[in-house]
Amino acid sequence: MNDLKRSDFEVNRLGKATLLSPIFKNYAEEAPDKEFIDDSRRIIYDPSIEAYKANMESGEEPISFLKAGARKEIYFDPSKTKAAIVTCGGLCPGINNVIRGLVNGLYYRYKVRNIWGIQYGYQGFIPEYGHEMIKLTPEVVKDIHLFGGTILGSSRGRQDISAMVDALERENINILFTIGGDGTLAGNHVINEEIKRRGLKIVTAGIPKTIDNDVNYMTKTFGFDTAFTTAAAVVRDAHNEATGAYNGVAIVKLMGRDSGFIAANAALAMPDVNFVLVPESKFDLHGEKGFLAALKSRVVDRHHALVVVAEGAGQHLFDEGSEVKDKSGNVKHKDIGVFLKDEIGKFFTGEGIEATVKYIDPSYIIRSEVAIPADSVFCNDLALNAVHGAMAGLTDFVVGRWHNQFTYLPIPVATASRKKIDVDGSLWWSVLETTGQPINMTNEDK
Numbered sequence: 001m002n003d004l005k006r007s008d009f010e011v012n013r014l015g016k017a018t019l020l021s022p023i024f025k026n027y028a029e030e031a032p033d034k035e036f037i038d039d040s041r042r043i044i045y046d047p048s049i050e051a052y053k054a055n056m057e058s059g060e061e062p063i064s065f066l067k068a069g070a071r072k073e074i075y076f077d078p079s080k081t082k083a084a085i086v087t088c089g090g091l092c093p094g095i096n097n098v099i100r101g102l103v104n105g106l107y108y109r110y111k112v113r114n115i116w117g118i119q120y121g122y123q124g125f126i127p128e129y130g131h132e133m134i135k136l137t138p139e140v141v142k143d144i145h146l147f148g149g150t151i152l153g154s155s156r157g158r159q160d161i162s163a164m165v166d167a168l169e170r171e172n173i174n175i176l177f178t179i180g181g182d183g184t185l186a187g188n189h190v191i192n193e194e195i196k197r198r199g200l201k202i203v204t205a206g207i208p209k210t211i212d213n214d215v216n217y218m219t220k221t222f223g224f225d226t227a228f229t230t231a232a233a234v235v236r237d238a239h240n241e242a243t244g245a246y247n248g249v250a251i252v253k254l255m256g257r258d259s260g261f262i263a264a265n266a267a268l269a270m271p272d273v274n275f276v277l278v279p280e281s282k283f284d285l286h287g288e289k290g291f292l293a294a295l296k297s298r299v300v301d302r303h304h305a306l307v308v309v310a311e312g313a314g315q316h317l318f319d320e321g322s323e324v325k326d327k328s329g330n331v332k333h334k335d336i337g338v339f340l341k342d343e344i345g346k347f348f349t350g351e352g353i354e355a356t357v358k359y360i361d362p363s364y365i366i367r368s369e370v371a372i373p374a375d376s377v378f379c380n381d382l383a384l385n386a387v388h389g390a391m392a393g394l395t396d397f398v399v400g401r402w403h404n405q406f407t408y409l410p411i412p413v414a415t416a417s418r419k420k421i422d423v424d425g426s427l428w429w430s431v432l433e434t435t436g437q438p439i440n441m442t443n444e445d446k
């Protein structure tokens with residue numbers, strides 16, 4: 001929980017919501033019992049009986065998240081509201097679905113007609129880059145869910161916060177939706193701080209985009225299901241490569257900068273995998289209990305092996321060299337896939353075993369895939385809930401899902417730390433049991 005308190009989960013609001021929502025007006029006669037959510041509704045963080053008893057004993061209010069959904073009263077007058085959407089960071093399946101969901105939610109549910117797309121991430125706010133804003137209507141976005149990527153383009157790299165807020169002011173934008181990962185959300189928060197400092201009537205809302213599924217207090221982020229589903233198909237084919245040669249070893253590298261969720265889930269979906277290597281579980285290459293010894297034993301026994309490695313795994317195996325960062329300041333990891341291919345090849349040669357090693361890196365193909373239906377539904381729900389929150393005047397918030405309920409979180413709590421695989425938890429134990437790989441592949445005693 002990172003020592004967060006109940007009050008840290010309080011979402012800010014720009015002002016009191018006093019206007020009757022068009023959604024309420026639409027349903028008042030035909031569906032008077034339609035559920036509207038108010039700010040007293042919350043989703044509990046830990047639903048276990050132990051947590052309940054502990055809270056009863058201590059008298060402390062449990063940690064909980066604001067429940068997302070349509071409010072009866074809203075803050076913004078739709079006829080005077082201008083909204084903007086920006087997409088930043090790496091691609092992820094479902095971004096276009098989210099854009100489509102935002103535009104349609106604003107347009108049809110709230111009758112907002114003034115919706116704009118900012119091109120190429122935060123760059124789009126800076127006039128020097130010359131990226132024009134694009135007018136977005138249901139007609140413009142009607143087919144975009146059929147394509148991967150983002151119709152708005154994206155970028156990495158720091159932009160001047162003051163200049164971005166100048167652009168929001170200049171364009172009279174009232175609502176800014178940012179679709180992006182932890183960096184984008186951090187950017188959203190500092191934009192919000194500057195908005196507050198200037199006393200502007202602008203709200204900012206985040207829809208968390210991360211293929212790595214590494215945002216805290218969210219069971220899942222959009223695009224993740226598509227990512228591991230697509231990865232599982234590659235893993236299946238890699239298995240054919242492994243079994244197609246005597247002593248065949250196939251290695252598949254998947255994305256996952258600091259969290260190995262895609263690798264773990266792809267392996268569970270395609271249980272032919274024999275080894276899953278993730279950033280959260282350190283392994284030695286050499287030595288009696290190291291990865292290569294375990295791989296050898298598998299190959300000698302079964303004459304083929306399938307290895308799935310997350311890009312952030314095994315970084316400690318590289319010689320310390322200068323750290324390479326991308327434009328946003330994210331550390332660019334050394335290529336563990338190519339490294340493993342070379343080391344495995346050398347190792348088997350040294351052992352006098354003739355092995356065939358095949359290396360497959362489908363990272364960018366997976367990232368730019370079209371969202372699978374489950375993700376499409378999820379993207380649309382996230383977008384609609386972001387629209388509900390923003391129209392109600394909530395600000396500096398990100399939409400999430402927890403225990404199958406949509407939630408609003410203050411951005412700082414969602415970005416305070418990264419979600420990682422718990423190596424003592426059920427996901428990692430399922431991986432260990434499915435692959436049969438040793439629990440500990442280091443030469444240290446655990």
Ligand SMILES: Nc1ncnc2c1ncn2[C@@H]1O[C@H](COP(=O)(O)OP(=O)(O)OP(=O)(O)O)[C@@H](O)[C@H]1O
Nearest residue numbers: 088089090156157158180181182183184186187328
């Ligand atoms: N603390 C920050 N303040 C202002 N802007 C930031 C901050 N952190 C990141 N950004 C900006 O947010 C944008 C997106 O960040 P980044 O490239 O790290 O991608 P991301 O949103 O984390 O997505 P991904 O998961 O693909 O890495 C970049 O333009 C970056 O400069």
Ligand SMILES: O=P(O)(O)OC[C@H]1O[C@](O)(CO)[C@@H](O)[C@@H]1O
Nearest residue numbers: 090091210211212255256257326
């Ligand atoms: O090639 P790029 O754009 O730097 O993105 C790579 C990174 O993006 C991510 O997919 C996160 O969006 C990471 O898994 C990966 O390290």
Ligand SMILES: [Mg+2]
Nearest residue numbers: 089181182183
């Ligand atoms: Mg990031």
